[in-house]
Amino acid sequence: MCLAVPARIVELEGDNAVVDAMGNRFRAKTTLLPDAKLGSLVLVHAGFAISLVDEEEAKKTWQLIAEINEFMETDKKISG
């Protein structure tokens, strides 16, 4: 439940942002992260950006999430 996903801010108006994570776009608030700017990479948890994150760390996490998704899919195929 405490998992946060890295995403890039692609639109920003006040504290309302649209972020992009692995090609998925969704809304996020930057109220808790006043330093966030257009183009910043941030960790998003439950619709809120909670921390800045660097490119390398974001890539590692995206890769991990992709692996988990792939694993879940394979798992479904095996058990299904």
Add this chain to the structure above:
Amino acid sequence: MLERIYKAQELMDSACQTLGRRINIMEVCGTHTVSIFRSGIRATLPKELKLLSGPGCPVCVTDQSYIDTVLELAEHDDCIIATYGDMIRVPGRSGSLETKQPGLNIKVVLSSEDALQLAKDNPEKIVVLIAVGFETTAPSTAVVVKEAAEQGIKNFCVFSGHKLVVPAMRALLMEINNNIDAFLCPGHVSVIIGSGAFKEIVDDFGKPCVVAGFEPMQIIEGLAEICRQLSRGEAELKSMYSAVVTEKGNETAKKILAEVFEPSDGYWRGLGKIDKSTLQLQDKYEQFDALKRFGITETPVEDTSGCRCGEVLCGLIEPPECNLFGKSCTPDTPVGPCMVSSEGTCAAWFKYGRKRQREQ
């Protein structure tokens, strides 16, 4: 990469040899639990090194009385219950949000902002946000409570089940028969509270605390760091997750948390009542407190289902030791919350642990 793994294994082996007894490291984060199972780390550890899954999944530590109260709130016709998806399947004494009454007004939300929006879109209803989660999630609740106050939105309120990680760790260590040697501390909770928040555990109890992210390599190196400290008889605070965790955490989030909430005594499944371990709204925001609004009091009840989630959460037993595990309690028919949440220890054991047994 291999070299790093060998080095970590060497540290773990040497700690086991030096101490000559079982070493128990507790992780206090549902995402760690899942990552550890998924990556197969458990199988690669020395026999004497045990990982205990502590109270790290917000749904799992939620007391049954909280669920019962949510169900009671859901019976109010003028209410919309806005909840995170994990909560809808958790059984109370009389069913769950999912099974109880299909007609009940229950909406799954992904963010506290969605709940506030529901209130704006449905002015004739009162929207109750079922606010569970640790310090990672609580600031997002605080933001919308403040927003509702500023914008004068009166048909919105919060049933706070938010919990604080450090008081729970303290409570576990105060138990006389606890067997915890060290903690692998949660990564994203630490983004908010800062790694420094665990210093009191190191100072007051002499237990190593190491913050780690969710990559298997970071977890392995975190465990190895703990072993290094244990074999030298040291206890330190370390963070392996410096990419996003600072010592002080997110100051803006901490400030807004302190402005909207105050720590209060509260109930945890398996751990009972813990002083100053839950977050309640400050008096100036009491009009947004769902319990006060509906005049409901939460009465703790004893769980009589035979479910042993409480002992699992304290690291006293492993899920297969519970008589219900895999029999009447499965992810499809969960009896206890550790089986409901995908991050729950029992669900992870059911999914990955049993598969491992079959493979052996």
